[in-house]
Amino acid sequence: MRKLIIGCGYVGLTVAREWVKQGDQVSALTRSKDNARKFTESGIQPVLGDITQPESLERLPEADTVLYAVGFDRTADKSRREIYVTGLDSVLKVLKQRSQKVIYLSSTSVYGQTAGEWVDETSVCEPERENGQICLEAEQLFEQHGFLSTSVPKSNAATAVILRLAGIYGPGRLLARMEQINAGEPLAGNPDAWLNLIHLADIVQAILRCDTNIHLDDRYLVSDSRPITRQEYYLTLARLLNAPEPRFDSDGSGEISRKSTRFNSTERAAGMNKRCSNKRLREELGVSLTFPTIAEGLPDAIKKN
Structure with a gap:
């Protein structure tokens, strides 16, 4: 073909x-x-x-x-x-x-x-x-x-x-955030906002x-099968990296780096505070997700970075 x-x-x-x-x-x-x-x-x-x-x-x-x-x-x-x-x-x-x-x-x-x-x-x-x-x-x-x-x-x-x-997200798409988490830099944005990832x-x-x-x-x-909050996402990432617990600067106050005030491309696409249903993907298209949540997906992505 x-x-x-x-x-x-x-x-x-x-x-x-x-x-x-x-x-x-x-x-x-x-x-x-x-x-x-x-x-x-x-x-x-x-x-x-x-x-x-x-x-x-x-x-x-x-x-x-x-x-x-x-x-x-x-x-x-x-x-x-x-x-x-x-x-x-x-x-x-x-x-x-x-x-x-x-x-x-x-x-x-x-x-x-x-x-x-x-x-x-x-x-x-x-x-x-x-x-x-x-x-x-x-x-x-x-x-x-x-x-x-x-x-x-x-x-x-x-x-x-x-x-x-x-x-x-996946291999090669977490490097910048991994560096930021490991450095203990504060993260901009609302920690309670929903993210949708794949x-x-x-x-x-x-x-x-x-x-x-x-x-x-x-x-x-x-999208995967479980939307998560930004806080849960970064807590999970930090634990997998044995890094400090992430800090958030939701109103942009404080002395934070210019890099940390930007949302990366994954977060922009993940959407700010909506939850995506993948029912049609699973039940009608027939896709059985290899990584239905970040619990399975983040370890794989980190291992292959």
Whole structure:
């Protein structure tokens, strides 16, 4: 089978390697000649191009499945909207006639709930933060281009499934926070706010499950089975590291480092004070999580860092 990955980074490269193991023909779009060489060494066919340069997208090959896993690259000198919306719009115009299925990685930031409410795929999406608004705008492009069952696709158009990912953690994604915890630096933010997390291995599971011949809904919320508070998350991390108990500066007062006042990318995606239900992921998509809670997932991630 022919696979194409657009956004071959932390998640995309892991999926690419799984597809290569399966014997699939895997291509990946990249702007970097250095990455192109690395992809070739891993058995992945590089395609030089840039989603913000529509003319370069004519090089995209036909594919049975496309994984779209583009993240925000601050080194690209492009705005979040240029990357997530304008770039995606250009890609979808090309993919309509060159693919059968698109698996799109979105974010639970599309939900605007902030009072500890439970959300699922049917919950209203009214994000107040700009990143959530842009993610929702990007999702809406799939309906506009006729990729979803809720739209009216042409018979020769590709179909799509949107995976709304909670905060991603796993090997290589905890180093900055591990250093901060070990140093005993205070953490910004409300310790009682809810976080929703998902381990890299279970994201890959969900993607591979979507790449089978089963009935798919338009959207799945990809989160583990137990939302936790920020306090519990960092207490657990500190205990695993034999580090000092974490301190929080919820109102930003006190002498704390500039680094500690920022939420990392995992926490931004994990959402501030909502709780995500993964019922459809488990019961309808049929994903049996390897790491259903951080009790199983954090030790694995730390061990492989």
